Amino acid sequence: MKNDTRHNGWANYETWRIALEVFDGQELYCTNPSPAECEEYAYEMIFPDQGLNYEHSLANSYAAAFLDAVDWREISESMKTED
Numbered sequence: 001m002k003n004d005t006r007h008n009g010w011a012n013y014e015t016w017r018i019a020l021e022v023f024d025g026q027e028l029y030c031t032n033p034s035p036a037e038c039e040e041y042a043y044e045m046i047f048p049d050q051g052l053n054y055e056h057s058l059a060n061s062y063a064a065a066f067l068d069a070v071d072w073r074e075i076s077e078s079m080k081t082e083d
Contacts, residue, residue: 011071018042018070019078032080035072042067 010016022042030037046063047054054060 011074012069014066014069015071015074018067019075022046023075023079028079033076035076038075038079039067039070039072042070 005012007013007016010019022045023038028037028041033041043050043054046067047060054064
C-alpha cells in the first residue's frame with residue numbers, strides 16, 4: 001500500500017488548510033514571497049500583534065504545532081506570480 005500523505009493536492013492537511021484559510025485570495029505585500037515570508041505572514045494573521053513571538057498558552061502551542069507541519073516552500077511556490 002502506498003503511503004500518500006497528500007491532501008487535496010497539497011503536501012499534507014496542514015499545508016492545505018493554511019493555504020485555503022490564510023492565503024487563498026490574499027495579495028501579499030510582495031509578488032514572489034519566500035517560504036520564510038509566507039510563514040511570518042501566517043503567524044501574523046493567526047497571532048495578531050505577536051507574530052513569530054506569540055504568547056505561550058495551551059491553545060497557542062497547539063496552533064504553533066499545527067503550523068510547524070506546514071510546507072512553507074509549497075505555499076511560497078503557489079503564491080508566485082508571473083511578471
